[in-house]
Amino acid sequence: DGGITQSPKYLFRKEGQNxxxxxxxxxxxxxxxWYRQDPGQGLRLIYYSQIVNDFQKGDIAEGYSVSxxxxxxxxLTVTSAQKNPTAFYLCASTRTGVETQYFGPGTRxxxx
Amino acid sequence: xxxxxxxxxxxxxxxGEDVSMNCTSSSIFNTWLWYKQDPGEGPVLLIALYKAGELxxxxxxxxxxxxxxxxxxxxISASIPSDVGIYFCAGQLxxxxxxxxxxxxxxxxxx
Numbered sequence: 001d002g003g004i005t006q007s008p009k010y011l012f013r014k015e016g017q018n019x020x021x022x023x024x025x026x027x028x029x030x031x032x033x034w035y036r037q038d039p040g041q042g043l044r045l046i047y048y049s050q051i052v053n054d055f056q057k058g059d060i061a062e063g064y065s066v067s068x069x070x071x072x073x074x075x076l077t078v079t080s081a082q083k084n085p086t087a088f089y090l091c092a093s094t095r096t097g098v099e100t101q102y103f104g105p106g107t108r109x110x111x112x
Numbered sequence: 113x114x115x116x117x118x119x120x121x122x123x124x125x126x127x128g129e130d131v132s133m134n135c136t137s138s139s140i141f142n143t144w145l146w147y148k149q150d151p152g153e154g155p156v157l158l159i160a161l162y163k164a165g166e167l168x169x170x171x172x173x174x175x176x177x178x179x180x181x182x183x184x185x186x187x188i189s190a191s192i193p194s195d196v197g198i199y200f201c202a203g204q205l206x207x208x209x210x211x212x213x214x215x216x217x218x219x220x221x222x223x
Contacts, residue, residue, distance in 0.1 A: 006154075031209060042116070042200070042213040050209060058210070090154055094211075099143045099162070099204055101211055103154035 003027065004104035006091050011109045013078065013085060021076045021107045023091035031094040032074035033101070036060060036087045043090065049074055050096070078109060086111050114139055118201055118214030126222050131188040133217045135201035143204040144184035145211070146175050148197045155200055159186070191221050 004025045013019045023032065031050050035043040045058030049068040063082025068074055074093075078085045091104040118135045125131060135144070143162055147155035159170050161177035161184060168175055172189045184201055201214040 004154075033211075035213075040215070042118075042215040043202075045210060048209065088152075094209075100157065100160045101145060101202065102157060103147075105154045106152070108152070 004091060004093055004102060006089075006104040006107050008107060009105070011107055012112050013109060014112050016080045018077055018079050019109065021078070021089055021091075021109070023074045023076065023104060024072055025074075025091075025093045025104075026072060027093055027095065027102065028071070029093035029102075030071070030096040032068070033092040033094070034058075034064070034066065034074070034076045035090045035092065037090060037106075038087050046076065046089075085109055114203070114205070114212040116201060116203060116212050116214040118217055120217060121215070122218040122220070124220045124222065125191055127191060127193060129191055131191055131195070131219060132185065133199060134183060134185045135203070135214045136183040137203055137212070138182070139205060140181040141184075141203035142181075142206045143211075144175070144177050145202040145204075146173075146184070146186050147200045147202065149200060149216075150197050158199075188219075191219075193221050193223055195219060196221050 007022045033048040034046040044060050046064050047066040049055035065077045089107045092101050094101045146158045149155040159175040164181050166177040174187045176185045198216040200216050202211045
């Protein structure tokens with residue numbers, strides 16, 4: 001089946017620790033995105049990438065980093081500089097030219 | 113970033129009733145998308161709209177791309193318990209690659 005996978009479903013982070021969230025898609029989509037969702041708020045864009053080896057900061061990039069070494073993969077690292085990382089993280093992808101965005105199942109990050 | 117105003121924030125309705133919700137923006141959008149999200153899950157795309165005035169249906173769901181290109185509407189007819197969830201709108205500007213999201217409408221259907 002084609003789609004977007006995110007792992008793990010739940011992730012626990014200790015103080016001062018960096019953690020990496022995985023996002024993989026087999027839809028052959030060019031663009032990939034990372035969003036953060038907090039209760040009662042809309043989705044906020046962290047980073048996005050239109051092509052391999054290129055990415056742009058979104059509205060809340062501070063404390064996060066990404067890489068795009070392969071078209072299929074767009075991992076997100078939550079660094080220790082992110083002081084309030086507890087949230088639901090959603091990965092999405094879009095096929096350029098047919099502007100329809102699809103989401104993965106999400107990763108919930110909790111701080112111990 | 114762009115602000116999308118989505119209303120109502122929440123709705124409590126009886127099973128069988130129709131539902132209407134809308135999103136408005138201060139900017140002109142080229143694309144409007146509507147999603148449904150269940151708790152702990154990723155949003156699922158319901159309807160995509162690409163032209164001003166476009167009216168598109170997906171089963172009991174109907175969405176419209178506003179004539180001004182600054183708003184969009186979603187209607188659900190004859191609601192059923194499985195319609196419960198949070199509905200989000202998203203829009204994309206004519207220039208740029210980002211999508212902007214509304215804050216969601218929480219729908220509760222009372223059997």
